[in-house]
Amino acid sequence: MLLAFDVGNTNIVLGVFKEGELIQNWRLETDNNKSADEYGMVINQLFQYEGLDVGEVEDVIISTVVPSVLFTLQHLSMKYFNKRAIVIGPGIKTGLVVKYDNPKQVGADRIVNAVAAHAKYGGPLIIIDFGTATTFCAISEKAEYIGGTIAPGLKISSEALFEKTAKLPKVELEEPGNVICRNTIHSMQSGLVYGHMGMVDYIVKKMKKELQDYSESEEPVKVIATGGLATLIDSGIDCIDHVDKLLTLEGLEIIHRKNKRQK
Template sequence: MLLVVDVGNTNIVLGVYKDDKLLYDWRIATYKDKTSDEYGLLFEQIFKYHGLCPRDVEDVIISSVVPTLMHTLSAMSIKYFNSEPIIVGPGVKTGMNIKYDNPREVGADRIVNAVAGYEKYGGPLIIVDFGTAITFCAISKDGEYLGGAITPGIKISSEALFLRTAKLPKVEISKPKFVIAKNTINSIQSGLVYGYIGLVDYIIERMIEELREEGEVKTVVGTGGFSSLIASESKYINKIDKLLTLEGLRIIYGLCLQYVSSLKATFSNNYKGDDHEDWKS
């Protein structure tokens, strides 16, 4: 089995694959102060609840936008799953040409989403990830990562409104029936939800215009926790794929295996003979 782990600022999404089939997926809260043992025991409990054995995990791949958790989860993987994890980042083969000014600045989650999106839907393509931040990613017809935009997520805006005003309450993020609301709670919900629908659609509209040379953008994918809420009213989002990141991790894992296999084949062809047999082990 393959354990895939996507670490976001608010949630950690993890899943277990058997070959190309996703067996289970889970979403847990991100706690930056948890130790590797605390995460390991939590993962073990989740596995055992579903009748899975951690020892059946053969490999682990992780993408993260929380640098402080990278060592923690790497140590957890080694101790509880007996596997040195693949960490998605610079140097890891993704099969995607990144057209950013500095490719190292692109978040691992954005690249993972782009790899999965292009594999599943082709290009040109726009992906909108509704996480702690909302990220917009543009992929060319040839599968190149062209860039995108980043805005504060809807939850960040809701919390900022509550913290920076004296009288406005903290509200549940849900879509009210009308934009013209009749009470304070619905007014805040209206501003947040319909305001973000407008924000999302305008950015997508501009991206479609700028991608005109790539051809017609037939697919705009929404992913992440709030994707369904916004996509239900969006003029442009026509696919909801909440597990896009997990699929991208599985694809990148497969590419890494192919790369390692090709390296072994190259060395095997270049170093034949008894004097060089020991490296293969």
């Protein structure tokens, strides 16, 4: 079995693959203060609850945008699974040609998403990841990572309103149904959710137009959304073609296959 870690600023998503098939996944809170032993105990309990044997884990792969957690998970991998984890970063085979000015600046999660989306849907592509930040990535039909956009995520925007204002409360991130709202909570939900939908719609339209300069075919640009809030945003706009919440885990499994012999 393969154990895959997708470490974000807010959550860690774990996936277990058996013979290339995702058989189980979980979501944990990212905690910089947790030790390898604490994470190890949690993972042991999750495996036991699902009737899985940690002894069957043959490989571990990690994608992280939180450097402080990386050492912890690498230590966990050696102590609990006796495996040296594959870490997404320089030197790892992905099949992508990264056109960023400095390829090292591209987040590991964005690379992994691009690998999975291009393998599943072909190109050209726009990939939107609704995480702590909302990221947009443009991929050509030749598997070139061209670049993208980074915007504050919905949760960050919501927390900023609460923390930086004296009277505005915390609100649930859901559609209020109207943009002309008659109370503060609905007014905030409207601005946050519908404002984010409008941003996504505008950036996708502009990105599709710019992608024409990199395309040698007439293939339409497919828009793939992932991340915890993808379904909420997709419900109010028409520019997203597919919502694929397990995209990053699937990308990790693909990259593992490309790098298995290098270990």
